[in-house]
Structure formats: C-alpha cells, structure tokens
Amino acid sequence: MSNIYVNEPATSGKVCMKTTVGDIDIELWSKECPLACRNFIQLCMEGYYNGTIFHRVIPDFIVQGGDPTGTGEGGESIYTASFKNEFHQRLKFNRRGLVGMASGNDGLNGSQFFFTLNATPDLNKKHTLFGKVVGNTLFNMLHLGECATGEDDKPLTKQKILQVEILNNPFSDIVPREKKKDKRKKEKIREKKDAKKNLTLLSFGDEAEEDEIKLLEANEKLKCKSKSAHDILADETLSKELAVPMEELTEPSSAPDIEDNEERETQMERIREKLKKRKRKATGDDRGDEEDEDFESMIKQEMNDRQKKELEKITAEVKLVQKDLKAMLKPKKEKEEIEEEKLLTEATKKHLEMKQKFRENAKVKLKSKDPRRQDETMSMLEKILAGHEGMKSVISVKTSNSEKEEKEREVSVGKLNYDNEEDLDTAEILIHKFVAPEEDSKVSKAKDANLREESEDWYDIMDPRNKINQRRRGVV
Structure with missing residues (x-):
C-alpha cells in the first residue's frame, strides 16, 4: 500500500461530511481536477447535499449519493450545463476510500458522487477521481456498504448526509449563489410593478382612461396623505373636513404608567x-x-x-x-459527629491524644534553614552523652559483680550454658565494644589443601549436575 500513497499527488482542500453513520473526512485533488472539485465545494457551501440519501449500494464495489431526488436520475452542476470528465495519469481507482463523480454513458457529470469499497480498475478513465477518504473516518464510510439492498441496488436502510463542513477551501473566489426561490420572488415583484392595464379591451375604455389619469394626478399630490373619495372626487356634497380631529385621536383615553408608555414607544419605533x-x-x-x-x-x-x-x-x-x-443538611452532620464521639473507645481516644502530641512536637521543631537548629541539635547530643556516662558507671559495677559470679560458677560447676542465661539489658549494648584477638605473625591463615576432605570448613563450589563432576563422584 505504501507505493500507492507515494504515487498519488498531494491534496489541496478538505471537507467533513457529517452522516448518520458518522463523520467522513474527504481530501480533494483540486489542482488535478479543478472542475469537479469546484463543483463539489460550491454545492457543499450552498447546503445542496444536506438531507440527501445514499440511493445506491453495490457491496464490495461502490456507494453512490448526492442526488436530491433520491432516484439516481437527478442532480445539477454549478455550471450552466453538465461538465466533462477529468483524468490524471497518477490518479487511479486502485483501492477503497476513493471519491469519484457519477456520470452517465455520455460522460457528463452533475452533482452525484460515489465512494469505492474496493479496488475498481474498471472505472479508470471512465469517471473523474477527485478525492479520497482519510483517517479513521474510512471505517465510517465502509459501514455504508454493509446494509442489505433491494431492487436496483437500493439500500433497505436509508443513510443520509446531515451536513457538509468545508475545513479547507482551495478556491477563495467561491461565493454562495442566490437560491431560485429568491429569484422567482424578485421576478414576480417586478412583473407586478411593470404590469399596466389594457383599457382598450373594454367597451368604456375612453372613460376609464380619463378616470385613471385623474387618479394618478391625485396620487402624486397626496403621496403622504390618506386617499378617500372625499379627496379625489370633486363633489360638493362630500366634505373634505375630518369628522374627528387628529388631536383627539392622538391623545390617549387613559393615562397608563410611565413604564408601559416607554415600552409602547419602543415597540412603535420598531414597528415603524x-x-x-x-x-x-x-x-x-x-x-x-x-x-x-x-x-x-x-x-x-x-x-x-x-x-x-x-x-x-x-x-x-x-x-x-x-x-x-x-x-x-448542616445540623444533621453535627448530630452525626456527636454520635461518633460517643462511640469512641478509650483506646482510640488515647491513640488520638498521642497523635495530637506528636503533631505539636513536630510544629515545635525548627526548620533546616533556621540558625537555631544547630543549637538544638547540640543540646540533644549533650543529653545523650550525659545519659551515656551515667550508664557507664552503672554497667561497670554490674560487670564486676557478674565476672565474680561467673568465676564462682565455673569453679563450682564448670562451663556455663549461655542458652539458659538471661539476656543483657539494652543499655549495655550501647557501651559494648568488640575486641578482636591479637594476630600472630607466625601462624598462616592459608588452608591446607590436603585436609580438604577431613576439614568441615571446605565446601564444593562445583555444579553437582555437571557430567564431569558426576563422573568424579562416581554417579555416572
């Protein structure tokens, strides 16, 4: 697979397609296939693919989508007409996860595209290969081909494209186009404005034309005023004065609160x-x-x-x-603490008291950076030495007495059995000295090899499992 990736050119442009199966990241070859990539990004930007289904699934071959009708016969390109295929010698359908344009027998492309589920060499130089699925999102795309299909390769479980997000747009000049609905609305408004009455078709056309001219003249004069028969018609029976003066209409019937008035004024300004x-x-x-x-x-x-x-x-x-x-909840916690104190035994209380003492002693101890730390250590040493000298005097008396007793026992009994004797005090260990026997220069410390078999100090360091050693011992 490594040689495939090396042969493919570098991509420029990336899109994240959010589907019901999961996200699918698509990288585009916009330099090699500019028409197809521009068409695809423009449609993604306008939300053309949002809500469309994958209408065709062929296992181990392709998954096709991008048709807003869902039949496989719809879809339009951004150009005035469908565009031709684009081929490149380094782009081939030789693995899964490639994205191509779905075209008919005439080789013209619209909005439909497909994903390859396997190597499809039959599609080379027949369809435009303009992108590839990258990363772990490839496994989400492969889930599209795992569903069961019915007639005309239509999947029984419909999977949709929810949204398409453009992560890297290689075409900076692309701008979303106006929708067709907006264009139709503008055209209707213009038609209404430009529409004129054809009064010649009526039997009384001449009279109607005269009335219309009068209406137009009155409209020009009374653009900002309200229009009624009193203002337009030149009839003496119709008075042009208002029945209710404007001041009475503008004055409020009841005086509401100041805050309500301010809110109403703000609302009125918004409406205006x-x-x-x-x-x-x-x-x-x-x-x-x-x-x-x-x-x-x-x-x-x-x-x-x-x-x-x-x-x-x-x-x-x-x-x-x-x-x-x-x-x-606070008083409940206090009650629980009181009950726990009652349940504490005497042993636990003593243990807690000892803990508290040690904590207090630790707080009293000076830090290593404190200059008084040295004085404290020296005072502690003096205490230990003072106790040590007292112990020497006590132990010297004891040793003299014990030596006399041992001599008396040796005379009376013979050798002592030290296993039955009592252990020494721990205080004697601190003063005890080890005195090694004096070395005699005439005596050599070397062992005689001839006494190897007789002496118990000798021991064999050879491996007993070795065959040579076994032969020496006469085992083999």
Missing part, C-alpha cells in the same frame, strides 16, 4: 422601522434584501434575549433551593 423596510423592498431598492436579513436577525436576537432572561431566572431559583438544602 420594519414598515419602512417593507416599503423600501416594495419599491424595488437593492437594499431590500439586506434589510430583510437584518429584520430576521433582529427577531432572532429578541428571541435569544428572552430565552437568556428565562434561563437566568431559573438558575437563580435553583441556587436558592440548593442553599436551602445545604442549610437543612
């Missing part, structure tokens, strides 16, 4: 701004789309602010409840 944006959009300004997006973002912000406030209230309530619970 939104209406102005709607009017601008209706007039056909290019800024309409941007302002519409701003309006949607404002609504989302308001919803998020409300949710945050609710969460803050809930968290505050939870904290209060936790404090109350802690306060309730």
